[in-house]
Amino acid sequence: MFYIFASIIIIFSIMTVTSRRILRAAVYLLFVLVSTSAMYFLLHYFFLAAVQLTLYAGGIVVLIIFSILLTSHIDERFKLPSIGTILLTATSLGIGAILTIVTILQYPFKANNAPEINSNVALIGQKLMDVGKYGYALPFEFISILLLAAMVAAIVIAKKRKD
Amino acid sequence: MIGGIPLTHFLIVSTIMFFVGIYGFITRRNLITILMSIELILNSTNINFVVFNKLLYPDQIAGQMFSVFVIAVAAAEAAVAIAIIINLYRRIANIEVENVNEMKY
Amino acid sequence: MDFSYTILILLIPFFVFLFTGLWGNKFKPVYSGILGTTGLGIAWILSLLTAYKYFFVIEKVSETFPKIIVFRQVWLVLTDKLHIDIGILLDPISVMMLVVVTTVSFMVHLYSIGYMEGERGFHRFFAFLSLFSFSMLGLVIASNIFQMYIFWELVGVSSFLLIGFYYQKPSAVAASKKAFIVTRFADLGFLIGILIVSYYTKTFDFYANSAIPGSIGIVEPAGIAILQSAGAAFMGISIITLAMVLIFIGGAGKSAMFPLHIWLPDAMEGPTPVSALIHAATMVVAGVFLVARMFPVFYASHTALQVVAYVGSFTSLFAAVIACTQFDIKRVLAFSTLSQLGYMMVALGVSGYGGEEGVGYMASMFHLFTHAMFKALLFLGAGAVIHAVHSNYSYDMGGLRKYLPITHITFLIAVIAISGIPPLAGFWSKDEILVAAHGNNMMIFYTQLFVAGLTAFYMSRLYFLIFWNKDTHYHHTPHESPLTMTIPLMFLATATIFVGMHWVIPFSKLVTSDGKPLETIMHMGIAIPSVVVGALGILIAAIFYMKETAIPDKISTSLNGFYTTIYNKFYFDEMYLFVTKKIIFNLISRPIAWFDRQVIDGFMNAIAWSTQEVSERIKGLQSGQLQQYAYVFVSGAILLALVFVFMWTK
Numbered sequence: 001m002f003y004i005f006a007s008i009i010i011i012f013s014i015m016t017v018t019s020r021r022i023l024r025a026a027v028y029l030l031f032v033l034v035s036t037s038a039m040y041f042l043l044h045y046f047f048l049a050a051v052q053l054t055l056y057a058g059g060i061v062v063l064i065i066f067s068i069l070l071t072s073h074i075d076e077r078f079k080l081p082s083i084g085t086i087l088l089t090a091t092s093l094g095i096g097a098i099l100t101i102v103t104i105l106q107y108p109f110k111a112n113n114a115p116e117i118n119s120n121v122a123l124i125g126q127k128l129m130d131v132g133k134y135g136y137a138l139p140f141e142f143i144s145i146l147l148l149a150a151m152v153a154a155i156v157i158a159k160k161r162k163d
Numbered sequence: 164m165i166g167g168i169p170l171t172h173f174l175i176v177s178t179i180m181f182f183v184g185i186y187g188f189i190t191r192r193n194l195i196t197i198l199m200s201i202e203l204i205l206n207s208t209n210i211n212f213v214v215f216n217k218l219l220y221p222d223q224i225a226g227q228m229f230s231v232f233v234i235a236v237a238a239a240e241a242a243v244a245i246a247i248i249i250n251l252y253r254r255i256a257n258i259e260v261e262n263v264n265e266m267k268y
Numbered sequence: 269m270d271f272s273y274t275i276l277i278l279l280i281p282f283f284v285f286l287f288t289g290l291w292g293n294k295f296k297p298v299y300s301g302i303l304g305t306t307g308l309g310i311a312w313i314l315s316l317l318t319a320y321k322y323f324f325v326i327e328k329v330s331e332t333f334p335k336i337i338v339f340r341q342v343w344l345v346l347t348d349k350l351h352i353d354i355g356i357l358l359d360p361i362s363v364m365m366l367v368v369v370t371t372v373s374f375m376v377h378l379y380s381i382g383y384m385e386g387e388r389g390f391h392r393f394f395a396f397l398s399l400f401s402f403s404m405l406g407l408v409i410a411s412n413i414f415q416m417y418i419f420w421e422l423v424g425v426s427s428f429l430l431i432g433f434y435y436q437k438p439s440a441v442a443a444s445k446k447a448f449i450v451t452r453f454a455d456l457g458f459l460i461g462i463l464i465v466s467y468y469t470k471t472f473d474f475y476a477n478s479a480i481p482g483s484i485g486i487v488e489p490a491g492i493a494i495l496q497s498a499g500a501a502f503m504g505i506s507i508i509t510l511a512m513v514l515i516f517i518g519g520a521g522k523s524a525m526f527p528l529h530i531w532l533p534d535a536m537e538g539p540t541p542v543s544a545l546i547h548a549a550t551m552v553v554a555g556v557f558l559v560a561r562m563f564p565v566f567y568a569s570h571t572a573l574q575v576v577a578y579v580g581s582f583t584s585l586f587a588a589v590i591a592c593t594q595f596d597i598k599r600v601l602a603f604s605t606l607s608q609l610g611y612m613m614v615a616l617g618v619s620g621y622g623g624e625e626g627v628g629y630m631a632s633m634f635h636l637f638t639h640a641m642f643k644a645l646l647f648l649g650a651g652a653v654i655h656a657v658h659s660n661y662s663y664d665m666g667g668l669r670k671y672l673p674i675t676h677i678t679f680l681i682a683v684i685a686i687s688g689i690p691p692l693a694g695f696w697s698k699d700e701i702l703v704a705a706h707g708n709n710m711m712i713f714y715t716q717l718f719v720a721g722l723t724a725f726y727m728s729r730l731y732f733l734i735f736w737n738k739d740t741h742y743h744h745t746p747h748e749s750p751l752t753m754t755i756p757l758m759f760l761a762t763a764t765i766f767v768g769m770h771w772v773i774p775f776s777k778l779v780t781s782d783g784k785p786l787e788t789i790m791h792m793g794i795a796i797p798s799v800v801v802g803a804l805g806i807l808i809a810a811i812f813y814m815k816e817t818a819i820p821d822k823i824s825t826s827l828n829g830f831y832t833t834i835y836n837k838f839y840f841d842e843m844y845l846f847v848t849k850k851i852i853f854n855l856i857s858r859p860i861a862w863f864d865r866q867v868i869d870g871f872m873n874a875i876a877w878s879t880q881e882v883s884e885r886i887k888g889l890q891s892g893q894l895q896q897y898a899y900v901f902v903s904g905a906i907l908l909a910l911v912f913v914f915m916w917t918k
Contacts, residue, residue: 017187
């Protein structure tokens with residue numbers, strides 16, 4: 001199962017960045033995000049998978065599609081970037097990728113045989129409100145303020161000026 | 164090993180997604196496609212967090228929580244970025260990244 | 269006996285210089301003149317006082333005049349043994365020079381108030397005159413040779429400033445440059461000589477410091493012994509000869525000996541009072557003074573003394589011959605100065621040391637003293653004539669005896685004196701020189717006798733051409749000069765008449781080679797020929813020039829080519845100019861200038877250019893392109909990761 005999703009992720013991400021039509025790129029992105037969510041399901045992280053689907057696939061991609069519709073001609077085909085740029089970036093990033101993978105492969109990860117915690121929504125909710133040690137109340141508050149600020153910023157920036 | 168799949172395979176997938184995202188960021192000309200590449204990058208790091216949490220620290224939920232927060236931040240950032248793009252589109256009627264270069268020498 | 273007031277003789281002109289130079293233009297010009305003259309007047313009185321006290325009041329030590337060091341101050345320490353001091357030394361020749369310099373300078377200051385009236389830069393002139401007086405006075409009382417060198421250079425600078433006083437005239441500027449460069453060139457020899465001497469004797473002082481045991485002076489027997497035993501330098505020339513010849517080169521530059529004489533005729537571009545002060549009476553005798561000061565060392569090196577004698581003799585003959593043909597009256601006087609300086613050098617060159625042998629030394633100093641008086645008189649008189657007629661050339665003059673009586677009489681007195689007719693001053697000093705030469709070197713004796721005749725001839729020629737000869741019609745009648753100009757003339761004329769007689773000033777008892785007084789006797793066998801030769805010169809000049817005759821022109825056309833060569837001063841100026849322009853400039857100066865411009869400046873320009881180029885290229889990194897930034901960032905991170913993961917070894 002995993003390998004199917006893994007290959008979907010890889011193929012569609014590559015197609016996202018190389019597609020010549022913008023709406024298709026957005027759709028490929030959608031596929032990538034859904035496959036990622038599937039991976040989370042495989043790992044038994046149900047809440048996270050749900051959040052991923054709701055926010056990413058359902059919110060951000062919709063936002064992106066709206067903005068595409070607002071700002072560009074949908075049937076316009078992109079010009080390919082120059083061959084020099086492609087080669088240069090591909091080479092250096094390829095080196096980077098190989099480097100990272102080699103490092104990963106060489107590192108001895110020790111598995112931990114501690115008892116697995118059952119992470120369900122109740123536990124997560126409790127931890128989010130926990131003000132004691134290892135509680136996540138503080139990050140939760142920060143995130144709320146951040147979201148408030150982002151809302152205000154988005155409205156202010158995108159507002160039409162009277163002049 | 165999760166369900167028979169070694170850790171490194173997960174990590175390889177996320178690595179490839181990460182570098183593909185960077186490639187897209189550097190190569191693409193439309194601002195929105197750049198935003199999409201950024202989302203790819205953020206997703207790859209999310210996978211990393213989650214996988215490490217599952218395999219190396221099964222009795223904690225830190226990785227998961229962090230991923231939730233990352234998703235929240237990514238949403239906020241995408242919203243603000245779209246606002247900026249729309250504002251820019253109003254000024255110069257296109258959203259090529261080459262035209263956004265006034266902070267130069 | 270307290271001589272510490274002698275520092276005032278030095279400081280008064282110096283402060284006058286500072287004051288007049290800085291604030292002189294804020295007052296009416298004549299005030300600078302009055303201030304300068306008063307300052308010099310006070311210095312003059314102090315010098316006379318010093319001379320009186322030194323020569324007639326203080327106790328002589330074993331029959332010799334003592335060398336008094338008024339004060340000595342360590343100034344610059346070079347090593348623990350070698351240090352340059354500043355001090356005041358009083359001995360017979362320095363006291364005599366104090367009197368000479370202050371007298372002539374005082375007279376010139378007074379004269380200049382009248383002569384330079386109405387000129388632009390009046391206060392500047394007096395400032396420079398005071399600077400010069402200060403420098404010359406410092407030179408003569410210097411207690412060690414380096415101090416003398418410092419003042420020597422200062423005198424050169426003052427001369428440069430004064431010759432180039434009319435700085436808007438190109439010829440004046442060129443002349444001042446020439447004077448400074450030629451003397452500077454000679455001073456190189458002087459400096460090397462100083463260094464050689466001080467290297468061996470380990471001191472710069474002339475006389476030993478009594479406060480420090482074991483110190484020696486250069487001029488004292490201990491110092492001379494060290495130099496004599498110093499061995500040989502290159503080509504078998506001994507160290508002492510080499511050092512003394514080098515020092516003499518320095519003196520020869522300042523005193524315009526051949527072949528460094530070229531600057532003195534051109535120096536007449538300066539105003540006439542300057543010529544009177546500097547180029548007749550004081551600065552040019554600095555070279556003679558130097559040889560006299562270092563005389564014991566010169567005497568120890570027989571070769572160096574011979575060099576001095578021959579150079580002096582040749583110069584006097586050379587200059588006298590040229591002077592017979594010149595029409596510019598100041599140039600005639602300049603060449604006459606050259607000739608008389610030659611006499612002084614000759615006298616030193618043929619002199620011995622001590623007692624009767626040292627008569628040459630005494631004669632040289634005596635001639636310096638008398639020459640200062642009558643040469644200054646001659647120049648100041650020429651200045652009065654030029655002032656009246658507005659021309660420098662003798663063919664524009666004639667018959668002036670009717671219009672300028674005082675100038676006429678004083679000029680005549682000076683001409684008789686320089687021709688060596690008794691009982692005026694010139695006869696006594698010239699006679700003693702001939703006595704000294706007779707006792708030493710007969711060839712030099714006959715040369716100097718001939719030159720005495722030539723001197724009488726050309727000076728009388730000058731006199732007759734100005735005051736007799738033709739009755740020129742002048743555009744506006746020449747009038748006698750104002751009182752400020754005639755008083756110095758009269759004073760100097762009186763001095764010229766009386767100073768030579770030894771019942772007025774018993775010179776030989778005061779200034780001699782070893783400080784002991786000397787009785788002089790009249791040698792009839794030498795006195796009579798010199799008087800005869802002088803009278804003959806005057807007579808021939810009277811025949812040629814008293815009335816307008818054709819004889820001079822006939823002689824000059826018959827000696828045609830020869831005459832032109834002499835008239836052009838033997839083409840020495842042209843030769844020097846050729847050497848410097850064609851050889852030195854082209855072969856040395858041009859390559860160096862090319863190197864400086866292309867290589868050194870080019871190097872600097874290259875540094876600047878490369879900085880600019882690099883900056884132009886680098887600024888592309890700040891292009892404002894977002895993706896470029898990201899690319900650079902990521903590549904850098906990957907590179908660092910490569911380095912750290914794989915190449916970092918503990």
